[in-house]
Amino acid sequence: MTKSRTARFALGATLVALPLVPALLGPLFAGGPGPRTASFTLGAGHWLGTDFVGRDVWRQVLHGGRPVVLTALAATALSYLVALPVGLLAALTRRRWVEELLMRPLDVLLAVPSLLLILLAATVFSPGPVGLALLVALVNVPDAARLVRATAAEAAARPAVEALRMQGETWWRTAVGYVGRSMLRTLAADTGIRLTGVLYLVATAAFLGAGVAPDAADWAVMVDRNRIGLFVQPWAVVVPALLIIALTMGTNLLFDAALVDARPSDRGRGQSRGRGSKPLDASRITRSRAGSEARP
Numbered sequence: 001m002t003k004s005r006t007a008r009f010a011l012g013a014t015l016v017a018l019p020l021v022p023a024l025l026g027p028l029f030a031g032g033p034g035p036r037t038a039s040f041t042l043g044a045g046h047w048l049g050t051d052f053v054g055r056d057v058w059r060q061v062l063h064g065g066r067p068v069v070l071t072a073l074a075a076t077a078l079s080y081l082v083a084l085p086v087g088l089l090a091a092l093t094r095r096r097w098v099e100e101l102l103m104r105p106l107d108v109l110l111a112v113p114s115l116l117l118i119l120l121a122a123t124v125f126s127p128g129p130v131g132l133a134l135l136v137a138l139v140n141v142p143d144a145a146r147l148v149r150a151t152a153a154e155a156a157a158r159p160a161v162e163a164l165r166m167q168g169e170t171w172w173r174t175a176v177g178y179v180g181r182s183m184l185r186t187l188a189a190d191t192g193i194r195l196t197g198v199l200y201l202v203a204t205a206a207f208l209g210a211g212v213a214p215d216a217a218d219w220a221v222m223v224d225r226n227r228i229g230l231f232v233q234p235w236a237v238v239v240p241a242l243l244i245i246a247l248t249m250g251t252n253l254l255f256d257a258a259l260v261d262a263r264p265s266d267r268g269r270g271q272s273r274g275r276g277s278k279p280l281d282a283s284r285i286t287r288s289r290a291g292s293e294a295r296p
């Protein structure tokens with residue numbers, strides 16, 4: 001691992017740990033609710049001050065990260081849980097009508113702005129954290145499925161897939177064993193970007209009051225409700241906002257560092273084969289095997 005990659009890993013891990021540790025473990029150390037005091041004040045035992053209704057900001061920060069983080073992680077996982085089988089089936093099927101049946105309904109969802117769809121659903125019913133995760137996952141499925149389909153179609157067009165079909169391999173082994181493995185780098189890059197986008201949607205929806213109570217202990221709600229006192233008591237806004245920013249930046253840095261594989265060793269393997277060597281061709285191997293089996 002190179003020094004730059006190690007430094008990127010360390011920086012990304014540090015940025016992710018800063019919001020992730022209080023988000024996951026904060027409620028265990030927050031303690032019980034104390035008495036409320038004057039709004040937007042500093043001191044008097046509140047080392048981050050009080051919020052718009054006189055609650056301790058530090059305690060709200062410790063309680064407010066878990067809804068944002070868990071909702072974003074759940075929405076990202078749910079979106080891929082639906083997009084992966086849909087995209088793989090659309091890319092590997094040999095029936096055009098199956099592909100059209102799978103992809104065209106998703107294009108309808110893709111045409112509607114994500115935040116608008118979430119807000120429209122929130123006006124009909126109160127989604128709550130679980131409903132918000134489902135809504136955010138729903139609006140991410142079309143884009144994720146199209147990406148999976150495009151990546152899988154490129155891998156499915158390679159000679160190795162045709163060789164696997166000629167050998168009588170099952171659809172599952174072809175789709176997961178070869179095509180799925182070929183998609184890992186692209187999916188890893190998309191996961192980092194998508195998680196950032198999901199965090200944005202979850203935080204924005206909570207900022208606009210969709211899926212959470214107006215006075216809930218939530219980082220996005222804290223930014224929204226306390227912004228009126230930004231110049232009086234800034235910590236109630238700055239701290240939760242910086243934690244959300246650190247989580248998004250750290251996530252992207254971690255995925256970027258993970259995607260920088262050992263390219264020098266790849267070049268070394270290429271040079272060790274010699275300049276005149278050529279990569280293996282799966283179709284050529286299949287033809288040679290068929291010819292050898294045809295000989296008496």
